[in-house]
Amino acid sequence: MTxxxxxxxxxxxxxxxxxxxxxxxxxxxxxSTTEKVALSLKKRHQKENRFKAFGLFSVLFGFxxxxxxLGDITSKALPAFHxxxxxxxINYQGDWLGIDERLSxxxxxxxxxGANFRAVLKNSIYPMFVDEQTPKLxxxxxxxxxxxxxxxxxxTIRDALLASPEDFNQTVSIWIKLDDDVDVYxxxxxxxxxxxxxxxxxxxxxxxxxxxxQRIESRFNVGFFTASDxxxxxxxxxxxxxxxxxxxxxxxxxxxxxxxxxGALYLEEFAPKNRITDLIEININNLAAVPSIVFGLLxxxxxxxxxxxxxxxxxxxxxxxxxxxxxxxxxxxxxAIKAVPPSIREAALGLGASKMQVTFSHVLPQAMPGIxxxxxxxxxxxxxxxxxxxxxxxxxxxxxxPTSIVDSATVLPVQIFLWADSPERAFLAKNSxxxxxxxxxLLVINVTATVxxxxxxxx
Amino acid sequence: xxNLNININQVELTETVGNIFxxxxxxxxxxxxxxxxxxxxxHNVSLDLAKNQVTALIGPSGCGKSTFLRCLNxxxxxxxxxxxxxxxxxxxxxxxxxxxxxVLLRARVxxxxxxxxxxxxxxxxxxxxxxxxxxxxxxxxxxxxxxESSLQKAGLFNEVKxxxxxxxxxxSGGQQQRLCIARTIAVSPEVILMDEPASALDPIATAxxxxxxxxxxxxYTIAIVTHSMQQAARVSQHTAYFHMxxxxxxxxxxxxxxxxxxxxxxxxxxGRFG
Numbered sequence: 001m002t003x004x005x006x007x008x009x010x011x012x013x014x015x016x017x018x019x020x021x022x023x024x025x026x027x028x029x030x031x032s033t034t035e036k037v038a039l040s041l042k043k044r045h046q047k048e049n050r051f052k053a054f055g056l057f058s059v060l061f062g063f064x065x066x067x068x069x070l071g072d073i074t075s076k077a078l079p080a081f082h083x084x085x086x087x088x089x090i091n092y093q094g095d096w097l098g099i100d101e102r103l104s105x106x107x108x109x110x111x112x113x114g115a116n117f118r119a120v121l122k123n124s125i126y127p128m129f130v131d132e133q134t135p136k137l138x139x140x141x142x143x144x145x146x147x148x149x150x151x152x153x154x155x156t157i158r159d160a161l162l163a164s165p166e167d168f169n170q171t172v173s174i175w176i177k178l179d180d181d182v183d184v185y186x187x188x189x190x191x192x193x194x195x196x197x198x199x200x201x202x203x204x205x206x207x208x209x210x211x212x213x214q215r216i217e218s219r220f221n222v223g224f225f226t227a228s229d230x231x232x233x234x235x236x237x238x239x240x241x242x243x244x245x246x247x248x249x250x251x252x253x254x255x256x257x258x259x260x261x262x263g264a265l266y267l268e269e270f271a272p273k274n275r276i277t278d279l280i281e282i283n284i285n286n287l288a289a290v291p292s293i294v295f296g297l298l299x300x301x302x303x304x305x306x307x308x309x310x311x312x313x314x315x316x317x318x319x320x321x322x323x324x325x326x327x328x329x330x331x332x333x334x335x336a337i338k339a340v341p342p343s344i345r346e347a348a349l350g351l352g353a354s355k356m357q358v359t360f361s362h363v364l365p366q367a368m369p370g371i372x373x374x375x376x377x378x379x380x381x382x383x384x385x386x387x388x389x390x391x392x393x394x395x396x397x398x399x400x401x402p403t404s405i406v407d408s409a410t411v412l413p414v415q416i417f418l419w420a421d422s423p424e425r426a427f428l429a430k431n432s433x434x435x436x437x438x439x440x441x442l443l444v445i446n447v448t449a450t451v452x453x454x455x456x457x458x459x
Numbered sequence: 460x461x462n463l464n465i466n467i468n469q470v471e472l473t474e475t476v477g478n479i480f481x482x483x484x485x486x487x488x489x490x491x492x493x494x495x496x497x498x499x500x501x502h503n504v505s506l507d508l509a510k511n512q513v514t515a516l517i518g519p520s521g522c523g524k525s526t527f528l529r530c531l532n533x534x535x536x537x538x539x540x541x542x543x544x545x546x547x548x549x550x551x552x553x554x555x556x557x558x559x560x561x562v563l564l565r566a567r568v569x570x571x572x573x574x575x576x577x578x579x580x581x582x583x584x585x586x587x588x589x590x591x592x593x594x595x596x597x598x599x600x601x602x603x604x605x606x607e608s609s610l611q612k613a614g615l616f617n618e619v620k621x622x623x624x625x626x627x628x629x630x631s632g633g634q635q636q637r638l639c640i641a642r643t644i645a646v647s648p649e650v651i652l653m654d655e656p657a658s659a660l661d662p663i664a665t666a667x668x669x670x671x672x673x674x675x676x677x678x679y680t681i682a683i684v685t686h687s688m689q690q691a692a693r694v695s696q697h698t699a700y701f702h703m704x705x706x707x708x709x710x711x712x713x714x715x716x717x718x719x720x721x722x723x724x725x726x727x728x729x730g731r732f733g
Contacts, residue, residue, distance in 0.1 A: 347572065347577075350571075350643070351566075351643065352563070352565035353562070353588075
């Protein structure tokens with residue numbers, strides 16, 4: 001098709017100017033140009049198609065990786081969102097509790113706080129597991145039975161009695177959590193004797209018995225979101241780490257955004273262009289490439305040791321992450337500020353606006369979408385940062401939920417790191433669930449930024 | 460005084476011919492020199508801008524007319540390597556005097572640029588911006604009044620009165636340029652500098668702008684840089700011809716276009732180069 005067009009064109013030209021020699025010459029060169037172009041066209045199209053295919057492949061490849069990653073994490077995380085509970089008949093006998101049976105009212109509540117609930121739990125549950133197979137529980141059996149239940153079982157039954165003291169000396173049904181090993185056994189359905197199974201044949205038999213009696217129930221794991229870290233996987237939750245992350249991010253955003261934007265505005269709009277500003281620019285670019293753990297060391301050596309701020313605190317974490325995020329925000333903001341058309345600055349200057357007015361009523365609003373994009377990249381980086389926080393003590397095992405920026409805290413990535421280090425199998429699912437929480441947080445921040453950005457773009 | 464056999468690239472200019480003086484000068488410039496680093500862009504230019512009249516600055520590209528215009532409200536201050544010397548007076552006051560704030564100067568000497576550059580804000584805010592930053596009004600009603608009268612003077616009010624809240628960037632090129640003129644007028648400057656205000660516009664929009672310039676000279680002193688000789692002839696009372704950073708000839712527009720004294724001017728206006 002290309003060839004025929006070429007011929008047509010050349011013949012038209014020939015018939016149009018057949019007379020002089022000069023025009024034939026022009027003609028020849030023209031037709032040869034067309035032919036050459038036509039020849040190279042095929043190659044050029046091939047090149048373009050090859051590149052398009054390659055680009056499509058890389059996009060699909062990246063997308064596939066994301067899907068695999070998310071799929072893997074989600075499937076591993078799902079078991080962490082529900083948990084098995086068991087219904088036990090608890091007999092709050094006074095002599096097991098170690099207090100006088102006749103007590104009531106205020107005196108009872110006072111005594112109950114220090115009562116021996118472990119004995120109540122043990123004595124209530126042992127009879128449930130006596131059957132023809134094990135007519136009498138040995139000490140070892142008793143230990144095995146007790147191990148089926150979460151270690152906070154005694155606190156669950158204590159709280160239940162404290163909530164309704166009229167159950168004193170009565171037998172009531174109370175739901176408590178199963179131990180993580182039993183939970184994992186029920187969720188993953190191991191065959192007995194399989195590697196990694198942490199319960200023995202007898203325990204499996206007892207669990208089956210509990211199931212037959214319909215005493216075991218799977219419930220949504222509220223504790224994962226309301227509890228903090230724990231040595232016991234069935235009790236561990238992300239609330240402490242999530243709060244720590246939010247507090248740390250609060251400090252980071254509060255410090256890095258205004259500082260970064262102010263720095264970028266100063267360097268772009270106000271600073272004289274000389275050697276010193278060149279040097280500053282080079283150093284900012286260098287800072288962006290500094291390994292994050294170095295910032296952690298700086299935080300430890302200067303912020304904690306010299307300025308005496310508290311260890312493990314979100315305040316210090318936020319300052320360290322600010323140091324890490326600042327170069328990213330400054331570089332992105334400077335690029336966004338540079339991209340504001342100079343004609344807008346001239347228009348405002350021509351009207352008699354001062355430099356400050358030009359900067360704040362024209363340059364900054366116009367650059368804002370770009371600045372927000374840069375800030376989000378920086379903050380997302382900070383959100384996932386672990387190494388520098390290890391150096392300033394945010395890796396500590398902290399059970400309390402932090403309530404201020406100077407409390408001891410840890411953050412989600414560090415929590416994930418800690419759980420990944422734990423031997424208990426149940427932490428595997430917890431870990432994936434914590435990653436999901438972190439990714440969700442990231443998504444929330446990104447969506448907020450996108451909404452903010454489109455708001456600024458509309459203006 | 461003039462060399463009639465010229466090769467334009469080797470011309471040596473010593474003095475400006477014609478009449479640089481005005482009876483009623485709003486601005487007078489004496490021996491202005493402008494340097495970009497080591498390079499001299501303007502050589503010893505002296506001229507007057509007559510009050511309430513239009514002075515056209517013409518000349519081939521790169522002759523320094525825009526540079527010169529931008530010196531008149533110190534827009535060149537934003538360029539670090541730019542240096543200006545000589546006497547540049549506005550109402551007998553040196554505009555490069557040490558104590559003078561360029562912000563104040565630019566409120567008195569407004570500027571309209573080659574490419575329409577409305578702010579990415581509403582039409583209303585575009586016009587109101589200057590009045591707002593200078594604190595010219597005390598109430599919303601006064602500001603409304605300024606916006607309306609400025610738009611009216613710029614001949615734009617009837618076209619946009621129903622959509623003052625729409626973005627200024629959504630207007631057509633010609634409307635945008637008139638919006639920029641309205642924005643400049645809103646500050647009530649004494650002098651308006653126009654840097655090829657119609658070069659990006661079609662003939663109809665250009666005609667509207669030219670008509671507007673003619674009306675504006677009743678209240679303002681105007682200096683306009685233009686590439687179009689017809690435009691210069693139509694709108695201006697005085698014309699200054701620049702060549703390679705020097706002011707070659709200046710005089711009444713009708714004289715320059717009918718009886719140019721200098722060979723360079725003649726060549727330029729008859730279209731032999733430029």
